[in-house]
Amino acid sequence: MTAQVITVTSGKGGVGKTTAVANLATALAADGKKVVCIDGDIGLRNLDVVMGLENRIVYDIVDVIEGRCKLKQAMIRDKHYPEMYLIPAAQTRDKNAVSPSDMVRICNDLRPDADFVIIDSPAGIERGFRNAIAAADRVLVVTNPEVSAVRDADRVVGILEAEEKGSPALILNRLNQALVRNNDMLSAEDVLDLLGIQLIGIVPEDESVIISSNRGAPVVNDPKSRAGQAFRNIAKRIQGQDVPFMDLDLQSGLWGAIQKFAGRK
Amino acid sequence: MEQITSLVQIKGIRDGLLATFSDAPWEDQRMALLAQIDDRPSFFQGARLAMDIGSQILKVNDLVDLRDHLSERSVILWAVVSESPTTEQTAQLLGLATRISRPRPEEQRQFADTITDDTALFVNKTLRSGTRIEFPGHIVVVGDVNPGAEIVAEGNVIVWGRVRGMIHAGSKGDRSAFICALDLSANQLRIANEASAMLKPQIDPKPEIASINSEGRLQAELWHTG
Numbered sequence: 047m048t049a050q051v052i053t054v055t056s057g058k059g060g061v062g063k064t065t066a067v068a069n070l071a072t073a074l075a076a077d078g079k080k081v082v083c084i085d086g087d088i089g090l091r092n093l094d095v096v097m098g099l100e101n102r103i104v105y106d107i108v109d110v111i112e113g114r115c116k117l118k119q120a121m122i123r124d125k126h127y128p129e130m131y132l133i134p135a136a137q138t139r140d141k142n143a144v145s146p147s148d149m150v151r152i153c154n155d156l157r158p159d160a161d162f163v164i165i166d167s168p169a170g171i172e173r174g175f176r177n178a179i180a181a182a183d184r185v186l187v188v189t190n191p192e193v194s195a196v197r198d199a200d201r202v203v204g205i206l207e208a209e210e211k212g213s214p215a216l217i218l219n220r221l222n223q224a225l226v227r228n229n230d231m232l233s234a235e236d237v238l239d240l241l242g243i244q245l246i247g248i249v250p251e252d253e254s255v256i257i258s259s260n261r262g263a264p265v266v267n268d269p270k271s272r273a274g275q276a277f278r279n280i281a282k283r284i285q286g287q288d289v290p291f292m293d294l295d296l297q298s299g300l301w302g303a304i305q306k307f308a309g310r311k
Numbered sequence: 312m313e314q315i316t317s318l319v320q321i322k323g324i325r326d327g328l329l330a331t332f333s334d335a336p337w338e339d340q341r342m343a344l345l346a347q348i349d350d351r352p353s354f355f356q357g358a359r360l361a362m363d364i365g366s367q368i369l370k371v372n373d374l375v376d377l378r379d380h381l382s383e384r385s386v387i388l389w390a391v392v393s394e395s396p397t398t399e400q401t402a403q404l405l406g407l408a409t410r411i412s413r414p415r416p417e418e419q420r421q422f423a424d425t426i427t428d429d430t431a432l433f434v435n436k437t438l439r440s441g442t443r444i445e446f447p448g449h450i451v452v453v454g455d456v457n458p459g460a461e462i463v464a465e466g467n468v469i470v471w472g473r474v475r476g477m478i479h480a481g482s483k484g485d486r487s488a489f490i491c492a493l494d495l496s497a498n499q500l501r502i503a504n505e506a507s508a509m510l511k512p513q514i515d516p517k518p519e520i521a522s523i524n525s526e527g528r529l530q531a532e533l534w535h536t537g
């Protein structure tokens with residue numbers, strides 16, 4: 047096994063990075079993959095809460111870096127999927143406790159024994175963001191159909207391109223078709239048109255996301271949730287499967303936009 | 312040691328510290344800078360560092376690598392000043408400032424002295440939010456100029472793509488400068504010291520050229536061929 051390291055990032059805060067990491071990891075684990083999640087949001091850890099693992103934390107990533115424990119000791123096994131682990135962030139330290147080379151080292155240690163390492167990034171483009179992307183083989187940029195979120199996503203894409211991380215793929219989260227129809231929300235096509243990167247999934251606005259996050263049980267486990275379905279599809283696309291985009295009342299232009307950027311590197 | 316460290320001069324400026332590089336090989340200077348920091352870690356702890364790297368041509372990896380080494384020493388690299396357009400562009404792409412405030416008498420130069428020939432900077436990609444490209448000649452972009460990106464040229468600006476960011480042509484006062492693009496739905500255009508109000512995005516955009524008209528106002532019109 048040689049794990050693929052995937053970093054989920056966004057620029058703007060609160061757009062759904064942590065939600066995406068928890069759900070994609072769970073969906074990949076449900077598909078039988080061995081997954082390790084890393085919470086890269088040092089000082090504001092919450093991936094553990096969303097995954098329902100907060101009570102099990104003994105050691106965190108800073109303990110590993112500073113040699114207080116072995117990497118294995120900081121890997122918390124999931125309650126439902128024995129092949130899924132979380133390496134939590136430190137809550138009482140700041141991003142300067144971790145460096146990009148620490149992340150590269152940890153990911154290299156994880157690679158031989160996992161299929162996927164998924165890293166949750168903090169908001170912003172500062173040190174914590176750079177730590178999170180340092181080891182990435184692939185970057186997923188999450189945005190909302192909102193002008194400010196898209197502008198920050200554009201900035202992040204520019205930095206990733208400049209750092210030769212390759213072109214990232216886009217997750218458009220919290221799309222509300224009713225608002226788009228009334229011209230009260232940017233459409234998927236508007237967002238893709240501006241960012242010009244490959245789309246890997248559209249996740250609808252769905253209150254079951256909030257309910258399940260609060261319960262510490264990612265929404266992918268809910269077969270009726272449309273957001274859950276969207277995350278399951280993205281997980282399949284990450285594994286290289288060709289899953290058609292969900293029927294989200296797609297406007298005619300979106301297909302063109304998807305196809306236009308699908309082939310781009 | 313004495314010899315190595317003198318390759319890079321460090322002094323305090325208003326915005327933090329300024330490291331001035333010489334023409335010596337980049338690798339030697341990079342080591343010299345890090346050695347100076349390692350010599351006095353407490354002095355550099357938390358410092359904001361600007362670098363004047365003269366005419367060295369640096370690639371993205373060079374700057375990313377140095378920035379990470381600095382950041383491991385708690386030194387924040389915020390600006391890179393360079394005479395090389397390539398290095399300047401690299402720094403801008405990484406979100407670093409490329410101008411620092413320090414007295415520079417040549418800043419008051421008249422426009423007529425600055426463009427002596429028709430040099431142009433060629434940018435073959437989309438300029439995304441947060442990128443600022445400045446050049447003392449013309450700028451040609453093959454790609455889009457996204458919202459939040461800025462282009463400042465002392466000469467003309469030509470964009471083979473969509474303009475939705477800020478463009479300033481004739482930035483040192485040349486009122487004959489022009490801006491043309493396949494789609495000019497910019498959120499702000501400026502030529503010399505004239506600014507245009509926001510142009511409406513068009514459904515079916517056509518190539519346009521913006522210039523200062525005979526009444527002295529900035530105006531955009533359709534590009535007519537032939």
Ligand SMILES: Nc1ncnc2c1ncn2[C@@H]1O[C@H](COP(=O)(O)OP(=O)(O)OP(=O)(O)O)[C@@H](O)[C@H]1O
Nearest residue numbers: 059060061062063064065169220250251252255256
């Ligand atoms: N598709 C969705 N539908 C409804 N609510 C959502 C959706 N996606 C995320 N949310 C909610 O949005 C909020 C922010 O999500 P999340 O914490 O994942 O964002 P983040 O990008 O990780 O934030 P931060 O930048 O603070 O780390 C949460 O309350 C989450 O439940």
Ligand SMILES: [Mg+2]
Nearest residue numbers: 063064087092
């Ligand atoms: Mg988060």
